[in-house]
Amino acid sequence: MTDLTSLTIAEARSGLANKSFTSLELTDAHLAAMEAARSLNAFVLETPDQARAMARAIDAKITKGEGGPLAGIPLGIKDLFATKDVRTTACSKILGNFVPPYESTVTSQLWRDGAVMLGKLNNDEFAMGSSNETSCFGPVVNPWRREGSNTTLVPGGSSGGSASAVAALLCMGATATDTGGSIRQPAAFTATVGVKPTYGRCSRWGIVAFASSLDQAGPIARTTRDAAILMRSMAGHDPKDTTSVDIGVPDYEAAVGKSVKGIKIGIPKEYRLDGMPAEIEKLWTEGAGWLKAAGAELVEVSLPHTKYALPAYYIVAPAEASSNLARYDGVRYGLRVPGRSIGELYENTRAEGFGDEVRRRVMIGTYVLSAGYYDAYYLRAQKVRTLIKKDFEDCFAKGVSAILTPATPSAAFGVGEKGGADPVEMYLNDIFTVTVNMAGLPGIAVPAGKDAQGLPLGLQLIGRPFDEETLFSLGEVVEQAAGHFTPPRWW
Amino acid sequence: MNVSVKPGKLIKGQTGDWEVVIGMEVHAQVTSKSKLFSGASTEFGGEPNSHVSLVDAAMPGMLPVINEECVKQAVRTGLGLNAKINLRSVFDRKNYFYPDLPQGYQISQYKSPIVGEGEIIVELDGGKTATIGIERLHLEQDAGKSLHDQSPSMSCVDLNRSGVALMEIVSKPDIRDAEQAKAYVTKLRSILRYLGTCDGDMEKGSLRADVNVSVRKPGGPLGTRCEIKNMNSINFIGQAIEYEARRQIEIIEDGGTIDQETRLFDPNKGETRSMRSKEEAHDYRYFPDPDLLPLEFTQSYVDELKKKLPELPDQKKARFIESLGLSPYDAGVLVAERESAVFYETVLDGLADKTRDGKLAANWVINELFGRLNKEGHGITASPVSASQLAAIVGLIGEGTISGKIAKDLFEIVWTEGGDPRELVESRGMKQVTDLGAIEKVVDDIIAANPDKVAQAKAKPQLAGWFVGQVMKSSGGKANPQAVNDLLKAKLGI
Numbered sequence: 001m002t003d004l005t006s007l008t009i010a011e012a013r014s015g016l017a018n019k020s021f022t023s024l025e026l027t028d029a030h031l032a033a034m035e036a037a038r039s040l041n042a043f044v045l046e047t048p049d050q051a052r053a054m055a056r057a058i059d060a061k062i063t064k065g066e067g068g069p070l071a072g073i074p075l076g077i078k079d080l081f082a083t084k085d086v087r088t089t090a091c092s093k094i095l096g097n098f099v100p101p102y103e104s105t106v107t108s109q110l111w112r113d114g115a116v117m118l119g120k121l122n123n124d125e126f127a128m129g130s131s132n133e134t135s136c137f138g139p140v141v142n143p144w145r146r147e148g149s150n151t152t153l154v155p156g157g158s159s160g161g162s163a164s165a166v167a168a169l170l171c172m173g174a175t176a177t178d179t180g181g182s183i184r185q186p187a188a189f190t191a192t193v194g195v196k197p198t199y200g201r202c203s204r205w206g207i208v209a210f211a212s213s214l215d216q217a218g219p220i221a222r223t224t225r226d227a228a229i230l231m232r233s234m235a236g237h238d239p240k241d242t243t244s245v246d247i248g249v250p251d252y253e254a255a256v257g258k259s260v261k262g263i264k265i266g267i268p269k270e271y272r273l274d275g276m277p278a279e280i281e282k283l284w285t286e287g288a289g290w291l292k293a294a295g296a297e298l299v300e301v302s303l304p305h306t307k308y309a310l311p312a313y314y315i316v317a318p319a320e321a322s323s324n325l326a327r328y329d330g331v332r333y334g335l336r337v338p339g340r341s342i343g344e345l346y347e348n349t350r351a352e353g354f355g356d357e358v359r360r361r362v363m364i365g366t367y368v369l370s371a372g373y374y375d376a377y378y379l380r381a382q383k384v385r386t387l388i389k390k391d392f393e394d395c396f397a398k399g400v401s402a403i404l405t406p407a408t409p410s411a412a413f414g415v416g417e418k419g420g421a422d423p424v425e426m427y428l429n430d431i432f433t434v435t436v437n438m439a440g441l442p443g444i445a446v447p448a449g450k451d452a453q454g455l456p457l458g459l460q461l462i463g464r465p466f467d468e469e470t471l472f473s474l475g476e477v478v479e480q481a482a483g484h485f486t487p488p489r490w491w
Numbered sequence: 492m493n494v495s496v497k498p499g500k501l502i503k504g505q506t507g508d509w510e511v512v513i514g515m516e517v518h519a520q521v522t523s524k525s526k527l528f529s530g531a532s533t534e535f536g537g538e539p540n541s542h543v544s545l546v547d548a549a550m551p552g553m554l555p556v557i558n559e560e561c562v563k564q565a566v567r568t569g570l571g572l573n574a575k576i577n578l579r580s581v582f583d584r585k586n587y588f589y590p591d592l593p594q595g596y597q598i599s600q601y602k603s604p605i606v607g608e609g610e611i612i613v614e615l616d617g618g619k620t621a622t623i624g625i626e627r628l629h630l631e632q633d634a635g636k637s638l639h640d641q642s643p644s645m646s647c648v649d650l651n652r653s654g655v656a657l658m659e660i661v662s663k664p665d666i667r668d669a670e671q672a673k674a675y676v677t678k679l680r681s682i683l684r685y686l687g688t689c690d691g692d693m694e695k696g697s698l699r700a701d702v703n704v705s706v707r708k709p710g711g712p713l714g715t716r717c718e719i720k721n722m723n724s725i726n727f728i729g730q731a732i733e734y735e736a737r738r739q740i741e742i743i744e745d746g747g748t749i750d751q752e753t754r755l756f757d758p759n760k761g762e763t764r765s766m767r768s769k770e771e772a773h774d775y776r777y778f779p780d781p782d783l784l785p786l787e788f789t790q791s792y793v794d795e796l797k798k799k800l801p802e803l804p805d806q807k808k809a810r811f812i813e814s815l816g817l818s819p820y821d822a823g824v825l826v827a828e829r830e831s832a833v834f835y836e837t838v839l840d841g842l843a844d845k846t847r848d849g850k851l852a853a854n855w856v857i858n859e860l861f862g863r864l865n866k867e868g869h870g871i872t873a874s875p876v877s878a879s880q881l882a883a884i885v886g887l888i889g890e891g892t893i894s895g896k897i898a899k900d901l902f903e904i905v906w907t908e909g910g911d912p913r914e915l916v917e918s919r920g921m922k923q924v925t926d927l928g929a930i931e932k933v934v935d936d937i938i939a940a941n942p943d944k945v946a947q948a949k950a951k952p953q954l955a956g957w958f959v960g961q962v963m964k965s966s967g968g969k970a971n972p973q974a975v976n977d978l979l980k981a982k983l984g985i
Contacts (some may be wrong), residue, residue: 006751069736082552095551102545104552213781241554242784320781326595327549328524331648346588369586369776378778 005169009226016072023072027055030074033439034170034465039491042165042340044137046119054116071114076171079120080207081107090208091135092125094353095334104206105238106217113233122161127210130429132160134357142412143168143487147454153412156186162220163190173221173230179214181433184445188407188458191447191485193227199440200245203238211320214437224475228252251385255469258475261295266400270306279451280406287459290481304393306383313434315368315381322365389439403462405432407445413456444471446478497621499667504740509734510709519658519689520697521564528555539649540815547654549593561656564688565605571686572625574609582783586776590648591635601777604629613674618694624663635655669729684829693723704735715749731756734844735763806812815849830871841882847890883912924970934978936962
């Protein structure tokens with residue numbers, strides 16, 4: 001039964017439908033894989049009892065022919081999603097043993113469609129990080145290693161647990177969130193497919209907020225088709241989130257395999273960075289070639305404000321975060337470290353409860369919103385954001401339907417290797433992905449090849465607002481051309 | 492400077508006269524069933540923390556959703572203040588830490604409020620009025636309540652109020668003395684109550700005011716202002732302004748300067764004291780709330796609300812004067828409180844002839860009813876005499892069935908015993924006698940019994956009054972005075 005974990009969601013869906021195996025068997029296989037892979041530290045909470053109960057319940061429904069689109073599919077849930085009666089911490093000490101009495105909209109839609117929850121996945125604390133090293137539960141380990149090396153590598157972040165677990169066959173798919181690249185960068189580091197939907201496509205209700213105007217939930221899966229299947233259940237208008245958009249959710253899976261003939265794809269010249277590894281450059285050219293071979297038209301485009309995106313992002317995101325994280329004050333829930341006054345209680349609780357990176361961003365955010373600095377930083381960053389958005393709009397107005405870029409400037413790096421002395425070194429990981437969040441656009445990262453050391457590399461496709469379908473069609477082309485990448489099991 | 496500003500009462504100092512400049516920020520709780528951004532109830536009272544949603548408690552991942560009823564109420568209020576309604580406004584976060592502020596920020600409107608400039612006309616003593624400009628009105632969340640008297644070692648927090656919608660109504664610095672300030676709050680409260688957008692209950696904290704006070708030499712440059720926070724009584728507002736103005740004048744005249752600061756009024760001592768200085772003021776780090784899209788609606792949305800707006804005190808007053816012939820003073824008294832106007836209009840509804848008796852009804856409501864209610868300490872809503880009873884009494888006078896004097900007795904009976912005034916008049920024989928034959932007999936009897944008085948009256952017609960008195964006396968006050976007069980004149984030949 002061990003190969004049950006290597007099935008794709010689409011394959012498992014058929015197997016469950018024709019009764020080749022039950023959801024309970026599928027779930028047990030994954031629970032066993034999780035247990036054997038604890039050294040990866042991908043799960044921060046395993047929920048085997050709940051998983052089996054959900055699997056049994058869905059098996060009964062499948063027997064009656066009542067299963068939903070995700071009937072019996074075992075998934076992992078990023079710990080940023082509130083799960084009713086199941087500890088939700090955002091991987092921060094400050095939430096302690098917080099158990100929400102509510103379920104996030106996105107996960108409740110997954111359960112509505114028959115999915116099974118295996119447990120909660122590790123992430124950077126409050127989704128702040130690009131390596132999953134800021135989690136209070138410790139770093140996640142990437143199942144990929146450099147050829148001939150035992151060095152532990154990071155899976156990227158902040159959705160490192162999601163990417164690692166999906167790549168290591170611990171779950172068939174996972175929820176993730178992306179504020180500046182937190183889905184796409186770890187997907188690229190682990191040879192998985194990650195989708196950051198258009199801002200407003202998925203409800204943010206019940207997801208621990210990092211930066212409200214940038215946060216968006218999306219799936220990580222092993223194939224483009226699987227990601228499309230998950231997306232359909234995760235997406236949809238939610239009256240409880242006024243920034244979610246009330247438009248219909250298409251059948252994304254139908255877009256997988258659709259011809260891309262005649263689709264105009266932009267190659268932005270500003271993404272060709274100085275000192276970019278030749279392998280990345282080569283991958284990008286290769287990807288463009290595959291799309292061209294499939295009938296797409298490649299054009300060079302210009303996104304002139306790209307270089308301002310990262311600095312502007314590191315003003316807007318911390319500004320919103322500094323305010324969003326004010327609620328963690330030790331008064332109502334989570335960690336409380338007492339003090340002699342209310343001021344001391346706040347200081348003690350937040351000093352003890354937040355990790356270094358979170359504290360750094362709260363301080364940056366507080367600074368850029370302060371009287372006298374607001375105009376110079378926050379307001380200016382918002383203006384830059386408008387210009388970045390306009391860059392893309394101009395591009396799309398010229399008939400470009402998608403933009404192809406590398407997903408990351410490098411392959412996965414070692415634990416403790418980056419950002420120790422200079423946090424900007426870590427921030428640069430998001431150089432290709434932040435623009436998409438700043439413009440509110442959809443983006444997909446698809447595995448496209450390996451570097452010289454055998455580590456996976458990904459390509460990113462950026463789409464028009466609410467046109468995730470084109471991304472699924474294009475992603476499938478890249479996937480078919482590049483093939484699948486599975487890390488050899490060593491854990 | 493607004494040219495229509497009415498000069499106020501100047502304050503005499505050692506160095507001459509001083510003028511007070513006042514601006515107000517009134518926080519009015521929006522009348523709505525649920526809170527501004529959550530579905531939780533806004534009901535007053537209730538066990539602590541019994542009206543708290545996940546949003547109000549700022550649980551992780553919770554998001555605000557605007558309550559449209561609160562938006563409508565703000566627009567209605569703006570219309571009632573003759574103000575510009577902004578079709579696009581923005582919610583901002585005002586960031587500060589306090590235990591009764593669960594989110595760590597208050598959602599408010601900073602740069603783009605829902606309502607812009609407007610004005611209200613306030614009534615001053617002696618029938619004078621002043622126009623006070625409105626700077627803006629914005630929507631914001633109320634905070635919860637910290638309770639420091641529940642435990643010896645801890646403070647407790649009640650979040651029932653947390654997230655309740657408030658309208659902050661900011662005046663221009665057009666107010667010039669305590670009387671104008673009191674009149675402003677009184678009139679604003681009256682407008683809000685007419686509109687039904689705030690219950691105006693100051694005791695429950697539904698309406699509270701922050702008062703900015705500064706002093707200057709008349710016509711001189713503006714002085715440094717102090718803000719007196721959280722006033723919840725119109726009288727205290729007056730006292731606080733008087734005290735604060737004198738305090739500032741004394742400091743300046745003694746060669747000192749005013750520090751910009753926030754002060755509190757102590758009603759027991761009748762004085763203001765410093766709460767925090769400008770240096771201690773928070774940096775609120777306002778920025779647009781990314782959880783909420785800008786609030787946008789169309790002009791036709793505003794127009795629809797405008798169509799359904801109730802008649803406001805100024806319009807009602809004008810109508811009472813024009814169509815019923817009331818004096819501006821009487822009309823003003825009747826419209827000042829919404830309940831009084833409602834009562835008076837119900838009386839009007841019960842009259843068979845409004846044009847004939849409308850003014851009489853106003854006199855009765857103001858003099859007899861209000862007088863008696865004040866004496867007994869009742870509010871209009873607790874009046875033992877209902878509007879329809881009073882209408883019946885006024886109707887009886889108007890149609891000549893009873894005299895004004897008898898009407899007062901009748902009012903007394905209705906007040907203490909209740910009952911249908913028409914039936915009471917019948918059953919207790921209080922009807923005015925208009926039967927000329929009956930009156931004539933009485934007149935004849937009195938003339939016959941008093942020949943000396945007849946002679947005197949013929950010589951001096953003013954003495955006929957004595958006969959009127961006699962006739963009324965022997966008819967028990969029920970004879971129609973006009974009929975008695977006419978008869979006497981004829982019989983006496985004067």
